[in-house]
Amino acid sequence: MRFVTAAVLAGVMCAASATAAATYVRAGRLVDVVAGTVLADQLITIDKGRIVSIAPYSTAPTDGAVTDWSRYMVLPGLIDMHVHLADYETSNNVAEPLLHSAAETVLVGALNARKTLNAGFTTVHNVGNYRAYIDIALRDAINAGTVAGPRMNTVGAYLTAPGGGGEVTGLAPDVVVPADMRVGVVTDANDMGIKARNLFQHGADSLKFIATGAVLAIGAEPGQLELTEAEMRAGVAEAVRANSYATAHAHGAEGVKAAIRSVVRSVEHASLIDDEGIALAKAKGVWLVMDIYDGDYIEAVGTRDGWPADYLRKNRETTDIQRMQFTKAVRAGVRMAYGTDAGVYPHGDNAKQFAYMVRYGMTPMAAIQSATVNAAAAPSVGGIWPRQSLSKVVLPTPKPPATTIFTGIGPAAAFRSSRRCMRGNKGSRGGDRPPRLRSGGRGRCYCTWMYSGTGHRRKIASRVVGGLSFFAFVNCFQPVNWTGSRLMSR
Numbered sequence: 449m450r451f452v453t454a455a456v457l458a459g460v461m462c463a464a465s466a467t468a469a470a471t472y473v474r475a476g477r478l479v480d481v482v483a484g485t486v487l488a489d490q491l492i493t494i495d496k497g498r499i500v501s502i503a504p505y506s507t508a509p510t511d512g513a514v515t516d517w518s519r520y521m522v523l524p525g526l527i528d529m530h531v532h533l534a535d536y537e538t539s540n541n542v543a544e545p546l547l548h549s550a551a552e553t554v555l556v557g558a559l560n561a562r563k564t565l566n567a568g569f570t571t572v573h574n575v576g577n578y579r580a581y582i583d584i585a586l587r588d589a590i591n592a593g594t595v596a597g598p599r600m601n602t603v604g605a606y607l608t609a610p611g612g613g614g615e616v617t618g619l620a621p622d623v624v625v626p627a628d629m630r631v632g633v634v635t636d637a638n639d640m641g642i643k644a645r646n647l648f649q650h651g652a653d654s655l656k657f658i659a660t661g662a663v664l665a666i667g668a669e670p671g672q673l674e675l676t677e678a679e680m681r682a683g684v685a686e687a688v689r690a691n692s693y694a695t696a697h698a699h700g701a702e703g704v705k706a707a708i709r710s711v712v713r714s715v716e717h718a719s720l721i722d723d724e725g726i727a728l729a730k731a732k733g734v735w736l737v738m739d740i741y742d743g744d745y746i747e748a749v750g751t752r753d754g755w756p757a758d759y760l761r762k763n764r765e766t767t768d769i770q771r772m773q774f775t776k777a778v779r780a781g782v783r784m785a786y787g788t789d790a791g792v793y794p795h796g797d798n799a800k801q802f803a804y805m806v807r808y809g810m811t812p813m814a815a816i817q818s819a820t821v822n823a824a825a826a827p828s829v830g831g832i833w834p835r836q837s838l839s840k841v842v843l844p845t846p847k848p849p850a851t852t853i854f855t856g857i858g859p860a861a862a863f864r865s866s867r868r869c870m871r872g873n874k875g876s877r878g879g880d881r882p883p884r885l886r887s888g889g890r891g892r893c894y895c896t897w898m899y900s901g902t903g904h905r906r907k908i909a910s911r912v913v914g915g916l917s918f919f920a921f922v923n924c925f926q927p928v929n930w931t932g933s934r935l936m937s938r
């Protein structure tokens with residue numbers, strides 16, 4: 449019911465009485481991510497591809513098909529606020545982006561988008577790519593239905609200092625980097641205004657600053673400030689003019705604070721955030737998007753594959769402290785949104801971070817909320833995403849309804865996606881068949897099953913109900929017992 453109430457407030461509710469037959473889903477349990485509770489035996493009513501009501505189940509409706517998910521738990525689609533779909537994944541070659549044309553890269557982006565969607569992440573904040581604008585092309589293709597993928601909020605290019613964390617670095621000094629990889633390079637505040645305006649003119653939804661050095665870049669340190677507060681303020685001014693906002697990559701404590709003072713909406717990484725920064729983020733209502741999973745991946749795979757020693761050193765210098773500061777920020781009550789930096793690690797593994805967030809201090813429900821209701825709120829402007837008209841947010845044609853299920857998982861269970869299980873389930877199709885339980889790698893794997901009453905499973909589109917996105921997706925999760933989960937000792 450809360451979802452419906454929220455929908456009314458957002459002004460996006462569909463007419464409750466349908467001319468076409470409604471579709472129903474009976475949910476054995478439903479995670480109400482707004483209230484942070486789990487409801488038992490609910491009836492979800494879907495009309496023209498959108499959820500119009502959720503109410504306790506009483507008797508079976510007779511005016512439409514009822515999908516029986518009474519044995520399952522239903523959850524909104526997940527949101528990852530920090531991904532890089534439109535690039536090749538990080539490798540041991542610092543020149544990797546130069547090995548691929550823009551066309552090749554965006555095609556890989558399409559594959560990454562599908563992997564992300566199939567992993568249950570139905571909305572993403574795509575916070576940058578080396579080749580400018582190709583994220584926008586990918587977003588538009590997804591919106592047009594020609595490519596399967598999550599709903600994307602794009603930034604067009606990194607706004608970065610010359611040689612900064614948003615540039616391809618580590619090359620010989622006489623190598624000329626293509627112009628489309630330097631579209632967001634800014635030299636001063638005035639230049640920032642010009643470049644930011646250009647990105648919005650070409651379809652970016654929001655802005656991404658590289659405020660400090662990056663871990664996975666040569667020649668800069670995460671603690672170093674790369675953009676000045678004045679430069680970021682100039683970018684934020686352009687974002688405000690475009691009815692949008694900016695987010696800042698910032699590892700170092702000074703960079704985090706400079707970004708917050710320049711009025712960004714969110715800070716990415718925040719690895720070395722200090723107590724003052726935590727207090728400032730809380731006071732200003734700035735969201736922290738802390739990618740506390742990928743340090744382990746970089747250490748394991750980077751060491752195995754011979755990633756640059758600089759990458760590995762900086763990763764070791766930021767991983768543990770970021771997790772410690774994450775715990776502090778959670779305890780301080782800072783607004784936290786789920787973001788993983790997918791692309792550093794393989795796309796589709798986005799859910800692995802849930803377990804880390806719980807291990808480092810969040811309740812399981814808070815972790816779910818960080819990837820649903822909170823992630824939906826973080827970038828919104830007046831209840832809708834920036835630069836998108838209501839008609840764009842609410843798709844006009846009926847689409848597969850907006851429900852995600854998985855089995856055997858309570859909110860007290862962890863999320864651990866199982867690629868093996870997903871492959872095992874590859875041949876399954878939507879429809880009214882119940883999911884088959886398959887044996888996964890470690891213990892029993894429960895495959896989710898998506899509802900596709902009106903279309904092929906790849907024709908998946910977002911629904912926004914009161915700032916919550918509901919989606920269908922296919923995914924597998926393994927239940928994990930939280931007992932014994934280590935909380936940070938301090």
Ligand SMILES: [Zn+2]
Binds near residue numbers: 530531575
């Ligand atoms: Zn990133």
